[in-house]
Amino acid sequence: MTLPLRVRRLAHGLDLPLPSYQSEEAAGMDLLAAVEAPLVIAPGARALVPTGIAIALPPHTEAQVRPRSGLAARHGVTVLNTPGTIDPDYRGEVKVILINLGDEPFTVERGSRIAQMVVAPVARAELIEVNELDETRRGEGGFGSTGHH
Numbered sequence: 001m002t003l004p005l006r007v008r009r010l011a012h013g014l015d016l017p018l019p020s021y022q023s024e025e026a027a028g029m030d031l032l033a034a035v036e037a038p039l040v041i042a043p044g045a046r047a048l049v050p051t052g053i054a055i056a057l058p059p060h061t062e063a064q065v066r067p068r069s070g071l072a073a074r075h076g077v078t079v080l081n082t083p084g085t086i087d088p089d090y091r092g093e094v095k096v097i098l099i100n101l102g103d104e105p106f107t108v109e110r111g112s113r114i115a116q117m118v119v120a121p122v123a124r125a126e127l128i129e130v131n132e133l134d135e136t137r138r139g140e141g142g143f144g145s146t147g148h149h
């Protein structure tokens with residue numbers, strides 16, 4: 001499924017390429033850092049990183065901001081609020097909250113690929129309050145309830 005996604009390059013990102021899928025069937029498009037200058041994230045620190053774009057998602061969709069496994073495995077850098085949620089009615093700049101869980105400072109260069117964005121359909125729920133829920137075989141079992149003898 002391919003959806004049209006309107007994107008606006010913001011003033012501080014006009015010279016950067018748009019995010020793009022890096023392989024034929026990539027699920028996420030890589031987001032670029034629109035930092036004006038290299039940004040150093042100290043071990044244990046976090047940063048709100050601009051991407052230089054704003055988007056208008058179609059109704060009933062969201063965009064999830066997810067970490068890149070390469071940054072996580074090599075540098076311990078991940079997305080703090082993963083998966084970040086971009087609402088379809090949000091028109092502000094897409095930003096990425098990176099956290100450095102590694103033991104070395106991590107430098108975010110302008111135009112570097114810091115995270116990926118996955119567009120997904122979303123169901124909204126209408127709450128119907130009831131006194132009893134229908135019974136199931138699982139019932140209230142959870143948190144490792146299966147697999148015991």
Ligand SMILES: O=c1ccn([C@H]2C[C@H](O)[C@@H](COP(=O)(O)OP(=O)(O)OP(=O)(O)O)O2)c(=O)[nH]1
Pocket residue numbers: 065081083084085086087088090093094095096097
């Ligand atoms: O990683 C993220 C997460 C969110 N947002 C933007 C888009 C989203 O639509 C908006 C609000 O996000 P969220 O609902 O997660 O944050 P909140 O703390 O609940 O803020 P708000 O009260 O504005 O909803 O912030 C980003 O740019 N990046």
Ligand SMILES: [Mg+2]
Pocket residue numbers: none
């Ligand atoms: Mg919110």
